[in-house]
Amino acid sequence: MSDTSSRLRIVWIYPDLLSTYGDRGNVLILRRRAELRGIATEIVHVHSSDAVPVEGDIYLLGGGEDRPQILAAERLRADGGLKRAAERGAAVLAICAGYQIIGESYGDDADNPLPGVGILDVRSGRGETRAVGEIVADVDPNLGVGRITGFENHQGRTAIGPNAVPLSRTVRGIGNDGQTEGAYQGQVLGTYLHGPALPRNPELADLLLRWRVGAIPPLPPSWGERLHEERLAAAL
Amino acid sequence: MSELPLRAQLAAALGKGAASLSRATGRGDGSVIGGRVALKVEPDLLAKLARGRRLTLVSATNGKTTTTRLIAAALRELGEIATNEHGANMPTGHITALANSPDARIGVLEVDEKYLPQVLRETNASVVVLMNLSRDQMDRASEINLLAKKWREALQKSETHVIANADDPLVAWAGLGARYATWVSAGQRWKEDSWCCPECGGHLKRDPDPHWECPECGLRRPEATWAVDNATDSVVDPNDQRMPLQLNLPGDANRANAAIALATAAAYGIHPKQSLPRLREIHSVAGRYTSVVTNGVEVRLLLAKNPAGWLESFAVLDPPRVPVILSVNAQIPDGKDTSWLWDVDYTVLRGRRVFVMGERRTDLALRLETDEVPFEIADRVDQVIAGLKSEQPDLTKLDVIANYTAFQQIRTAYGRVQ
Ligand SMILES: [Zn+2]
Numbered sequence A: 001m002s003d004t005s006s007r008l009r010i011v012w013i014y015p016d017l018l019s020t021y022g023d024r025g026n027v028l029i030l031r032r033r034a035e036l037r038g039i040a041t042e043i044v045h046v047h048s049s050d051a052v053p054v055e056g057d058i059y060l061l062g063g064g065e066d067r068p069q070i071l072a073a074e075r076l077r078a079d080g081g082l083k084r085a086a087e088r089g090a091a092v093l094a095i096c097a098g099y100q101i102i103g104e105s106y107g108d109d110a111d112n113p114l115p116g117v118g119i120l121d122v123r124s125g126r127g128e129t130r131a132v133g134e135i136v137a138d139v140d141p142n143l144g145v146g147r148i149t150g151f152e153n154h155q156g157r158t159a160i161g162p163n164a165v166p167l168s169r170t171v172r173g174i175g176n177d178g179q180t181e182g183a184y185q186g187q188v189l190g191t192y193l194h195g196p197a198l199p200r201n202p203e204l205a206d207l208l209l210r211w212r213v214g215a216i217p218p219l220p221p222s223w224g225e226r227l228h229e230e231r232l233a234a235a236l
Numbered sequence B: 001m002s003e004l005p006l007r008a009q010l011a012a013a014l015g016k017g018a019a020s021l022s023r024a025t026g027r028g029d030g031s032v033i034g035g036r037v038a039l040k041v042e043p044d045l046l047a048k049l050a051r052g053r054r055l056t057l058v059s060a061t062n063g064k065t066t067t068t069r070l071i072a073a074a075l076r077e078l079g080e081i082a083t084n085e086h087g088a089n090m091p092t093g094h095i096t097a098l099a100n101s102p103d104a105r106i107g108v109l110e111v112d113e114k115y116l117p118q119v120l121r122e123t124n125a126s127v128v129v130l131m132n133l134s135r136d137q138m139d140r141a142s143e144i145n146l147l148a149k150k151w152r153e154a155l156q157k158s159e160t161h162v163i164a165n166a167d168d169p170l171v172a173w174a175g176l177g178a179r180y181a182t183w184v185s186a187g188q189r190w191k192e193d194s195w196c197c198p199e200c201g202g203h204l205k206r207d208p209d210p211h212w213e214c215p216e217c218g219l220r221r222p223e224a225t226w227a228v229d230n231a232t233d234s235v236v237d238p239n240d241q242r243m244p245l246q247l248n249l250p251g252d253a254n255r256a257n258a259a260i261a262l263a264t265a266a267a268y269g270i271h272p273k274q275s276l277p278r279l280r281e282i283h284s285v286a287g288r289y290t291s292v293v294t295n296g297v298e299v300r301l302l303l304a305k306n307p308a309g310w311l312e313s314f315a316v317l318d319p320p321r322v323p324v325i326l327s328v329n330a331q332i333p334d335g336k337d338t339s340w341l342w343d344v345d346y347t348v349l350r351g352r353r354v355f356v357m358g359e360r361r362t363d364l365a366l367r368l369e370t371d372e373v374p375f376e377i378a379d380r381v382d383q384v385i386a387g388l389k390s391e392q393p394d395l396t397k398l399d400v401i402a403n404y405t406a407f408q409q410i411r412t413a414y415g416r417v418q
Helices: A024-035 A066-079 A081-087 A097-101 A202-213 A223-235 B006-024 B031-041 B045-050 B064-078 B091-100 B113-123 B144-156 B169-175 B251-267 B272-280 B307-316 B339-343 B361-370 B381-391 B404-413
Strands: A008-013 A041-046 A058-061 A091-095 A105-107 A113-115 A122-139 A147-160 A165-172 A180-185 A188-191 B054-059 B081-083 B106-110 B127-130 B161-165 B180-185 B226-229 B234-236 B242-244 B291-294 B297-303 B324-327 B354-357 B397-402
Touching (some): A008 A202, A024 A058, A024 A202, A024 B339, A058 A081, A058 A097, A066 A081, A066 A097, A081 A091, A091 A097, A091 A202, A097 A147, A097 A188, A122 A180, A122 A223, A147 A165, A147 A180, A147 A223, A165 A188, A202 A223, A223 B361, B045 B091, B045 B113, B054 B064, B054 B113, B064 B272, B081 B091, B091 B113, B127 B169, B127 B251, B144 B169, B161 B169, B161 B251, B169 B180, B234 B251, B242 B272, B251 B272, B251 B307, B297 B307, B297 B404, B307 B397, B324 B404, B339 B361, B354 B361, B381 B397
Parallel strands (some): A008 A041, A008 A058, A091 A188, A105 A122, B054 B106, B054 B127, B127 B161, B161 B180, B180 B226, B297 B397, B324 B354, B324 B397
Antiparallel strands (some): A122 A147, A122 A165, A165 A180, A180 A188, B226 B234, B291 B297
16 A cells, blocks of 8 residues: 555546546545445545646546546556556556546547557557457456456447456457457556446456555455446357 | 519419428428429529518537527517427528528527538528537537538628527537627536647637637637526626526526527517517427326436437436436447447446336446446336336336437327427
């Protein structure tokens, strides 16, 4: 946890610009799964006109439309706080439009490349078709997360550079390119599983918590695990 | 309609034939198929049918069917009205509505948000009514910022008179593109899609509500001449006359719809004192807000299709502790993606008996668990009522909030109540 606080600081970046598809769910589930284990949390909302604090534990970036995405990327690059936080070892979960802009570059609505925040070695552009629907993927075994499920709705295609690793291999759906889904580099993680990726995948939520607080006790299965099973069964 | 060219007359007649056939075979209410047949024969049909009429187009994410109904009710003061009151809100539905009322000189058309620029261009409507824009149908590219931009550009190119909600920044920004505007302070409960300036992306200053302005580029809420006052259930007109609304439709959202309808009727020269009694006659719209009495319990049906709609529904739940059933499906008309559940704050349901139903009730269950709202799983409305009655024989009321197909399933179970 951060050196200045005994609480786990969950920093939600630009909910006013990047919060299109239930992204709030990730904040709520992280808080709940931390607090059920007795870990106190503090939620910090960073608006587009605010400076990004450097001493957070877990940073969340959601999805967004083309124009808000560009505005968010410009503001994050000018601010510099997210990059410094990642360099200090904070965990980052970036979803969809957020995933694209934390990379090296991403495409605007005409697929002109624009510079990203540069904390994940990926490059994104626009595909021919929109990827819409349930997605299932097997996460890199090194992360101990297993099979994830979600909903994707994006036109992006993402190429992973040498410093990053694919998060998972797709079983159903498109993800980065039809083969892999998402990417991670250290404790920075990006995914096209939009919106409530953590509510639908409790193990992924626990991965982010482990990254910041170390080993955590398991929780008794509840509705999150049931939903995970149900969606896997429905998608395959 | 004798001034209509022969080909268009033929197209309209063919469309009507197809519509009656569709109704007779029970395949629909006919409003879409009729228009589709007619458009094949005469692609300019909408423009031709619109010619010589004073049309109002009504668009928004939420409330367009209700507001269309309210405006049509007010404008009947002037005679026959052409309107698509069954909610067929794409051009084929507009063609059917206009062809079915060839002699109506006035029309009120509900228009799907995406089709508004096209329909405005083709019909050259005199009035465009805009109420709200928010996230909807998550599995589609529901880019509302882009939509607002297209609205703005379409309005810039037209001579139309806009009547719009000044309190919704995206809607106001779109409406500011028009040359003539009437601004209504109609309120905005759901603000999660408009914290950022539509012009420059700056974080809007939204205080005191309903005022909003951008500290970075100076864009600000236009001055409204009409206002809803929810606290006193009244509307204030441009002459500062305050009138009690006393609608039979519940909630702040319907007060907003009614204020917009009054402002629209006023643009046609009808005084609110004449319009109001007509608005009060409406008790339900296509089954929404209907109550059915079953097993001695009054069951109220509320349709909520997106986060803003759910928030409005929570606000009209019967006090203090009427049990509520929530039902969610994810079929094509609902959107296949249930992510939006996480955008709604369910904590307001704490302290109430809550049941979850529908094909995606597990999603709802996790959502409520996360907000620490106790709930029970249910299969059918009548089972919930029977169970509640056995514990609580004096139970008299139950509310049901459902999204589109879940709502239709429940409505059908009660005999397609109107
Ligand atoms: Zn601005």
